Amino acid sequence: MSNHPGSTAKSVRVKAKWLALLWLVPFAVFFVVFQVAPLVWVTINSLNSPEGWGLANFSKVFSSRFYMQAIKHSLEIAFWSSLIGMAVALLGSYSLRQVDSRLRDFVMAFSNMTSNFSGVPLAFAFIILLGFNGALTLLLIKIGLIESFNLYSKNGLIVLYTYFQIPLGVLLLYPAFDALREDWRESAALLGAGTWAFWRYIGLPVLTPALLGTFVILLANALGAYATVYYLTTGNFNVLPIRIAGLVSGDISLDPNLASALSMILVGLMAVITVAHQLLLKRSYHVAR
Structure with missing residues (x-):
């Protein structure tokens, strides 16, 4: 018994979609490692100062x-x-x-x-x-x-x-x-x-x-x-x-x-x-x- 043409076409589209997502993984990893992670690291460290966590670094910048x-x-x-x-x-x-x-x-x-x-x-x-x-x-x-x-x-x-x-x-x-x-x-x-x-x-x-x-x-x-x-x-x-x-x-x-x-x-x-x-x-x- 053969598969319905509609279901076959749908299966092909789903496979193509997952294949496209798979090819997107290297770019996503690259983006996270070299774009998102450094930005998060810089953001966290900007809030860290000898006085503790807060906006002391920004206060120092804007008061200088x-x-x-x-x-x-x-x-x-x-x-x-x-x-x-x-x-x-x-x-x-x-x-x-x-x-x-x-x-x-x-x-x-x-x-x-x-x-x-x-x-x-x-x-x-x-x-x-x-x-x-x-x-x-x-x-x-x-x-x-x-x-x-x-x-x-x-x-x-x-x-x-x-x-x-x-x-x-x-x-x-x-x-x-x-x-x-x-x-x-x-x-x-x-x-x-x-x-x-x-x-x-x-x-x-x-x-x-x-x-x-x-x-x-x-x-x-x-x-x-x-x-x-x-x-x-x-x-x-x-x-x-x-x-x-x-x-x-x-x-x-x-x-x-x-x-x-x-x-x-x-x-x-x-x-x-x-x-x-x-x-x-x-x-x-x-x-x-």
């Missing part, structure tokens, strides 16, 4: 002008480098759509390479170009465009961060322009809409989700940057990643629990930014509809 300055510097550098980088990447991505495919492929390949150019090589390159005696710094001073430039200041770090934000922004924003159809522009032009009206009512609303997502990723990229700023300033500039690393390595004082509290503040900042991104994203979808 030194650590509050680190938070302020991190946010300012991340915000301005992300904003400037995204603006340049937006214009660059749009321009790439208008050029020859060979040049486009070259720029995309170059962006992919430079988005991973960081750490010691990047710090060394910027010292040669924009240090106190850098080639570009001396040239700009000689022709009278600037009087001086301090690469090791907050403004100098914004320039440095913007450098590696731009190629990442191009890689993230370039595919977003696939959503803009050429016949939309032609239809808008036939209805009397100019370039500004097209971008205001059609182009930017369509690109808003991609812009918001890119901005959040660039913020996260800048907030967590460590190697480049460390090697450029030898750890003397006050930003959160430098302070966390210093407390863990014990260069000045060893306090991994306080470092955990600073790490949780960094996680909290990213959580707030992500929630704000989701709210703005829902609003943009609502406006677009």
Whole structure:
């Protein structure tokens, strides 16, 4: 007696589902071991202090002008480098759509390479170009465009961060322009809409989700940057990643629990930014509809 075709199909679907879950196990193990477990460990240790369990580490951070300055510097550098980088990447991505495919492929390949150019090589390159005696710094001073430039200041770090934000922004924003159809522009032009009206009512609303997502990723990229700023300033500039690393390595004082509290503040900042991104994203979808 043969099985019913319906039951056979159902059995096949069940087996396929369990097979898919089985293939998901390695990823789940990897995610728990390298993502969830460290976060839980950091959270627990952030609540542990010589005074006992509680919020003493967070109280120490928020009552310290030194650590509050680190938070302020991190946010300012991340915000301005992300904003400037995204603006340049937006214009660059749009321009790439208008050029020859060979040049486009070259720029995309170059962006992919430079988005991973960081750490010691990047710090060394910027010292040669924009240090106190850098080639570009001396040239700009000689022709009278600037009087001086301090690469090791907050403004100098914004320039440095913007450098590696731009190629990442191009890689993230370039595919977003696939959503803009050429016949939309032609239809808008036939209805009397100019370039500004097209971008205001059609182009930017369509690109808003991609812009918001890119901005959040660039913020996260800048907030967590460590190697480049460390090697450029030898750890003397006050930003959160430098302070966390210093407390863990014990260069000045060893306090991994306080470092955990600073790490949780960094996680909290990213959580707030992500929630704000989701709210703005829902609003943009609502406006677009």
